[in-house]
Amino acid sequence: AENLRAIGLSDDVHAHVARLAKLGVEGGIRGLVTSAHEISTIRRTFGTDVKLVVPGIRPAGSVPHDQKRTMTPAEAVAAGADYLVVGRAITGSSDPAGVAQRILEEMRN
Numbered sequence: 001a002e003n004l005r006a007i008g009l010s011d012d013v014h015a016h017v018a019r020l021a022k023l024g025v026e027g028g029i030r031g032l033v034t035s036a037h038e039i040s041t042i043r044r045t046f047g048t049d050v051k052l053v054v055p056g057i058r059p060a061g062s063v064p065h066d067q068k069r070t071m072t073p074a075e076a077v078a079a080g081a082d083y084l085v086v087g088r089a090i091t092g093s094s095d096p097a098g099v100a101q102r103i104l105e106e107m108r109n
Contacts, residue, residue, distance in 0.1 A: 014041045025050055031082075036071030039079040048080075055085035059103050062089050073107045 017038040031051040058070045073084055093099045
């Protein structure tokens, strides 16, 4: 919210996201990239009419690195994410296949 005020926007993050998402969907967009923290806002507004790609996904217990608004895979799927973007947790691991397997297991539980 502080970053929004710095660029002259006074709405809270959720209201701003809902407004921009509505403009896109009304213009024909059928998929959005969104922070995990706005999944519920978009789902309340559009239901499952749009697909959601969600970056900033970090397995439970992993380091967030430069991401400030992260969520675990299980939390993001439960919130309504369609596609998860999991980068460094896998690519930076000495066992990428193992990390990917643990993420899949986490989402199933």
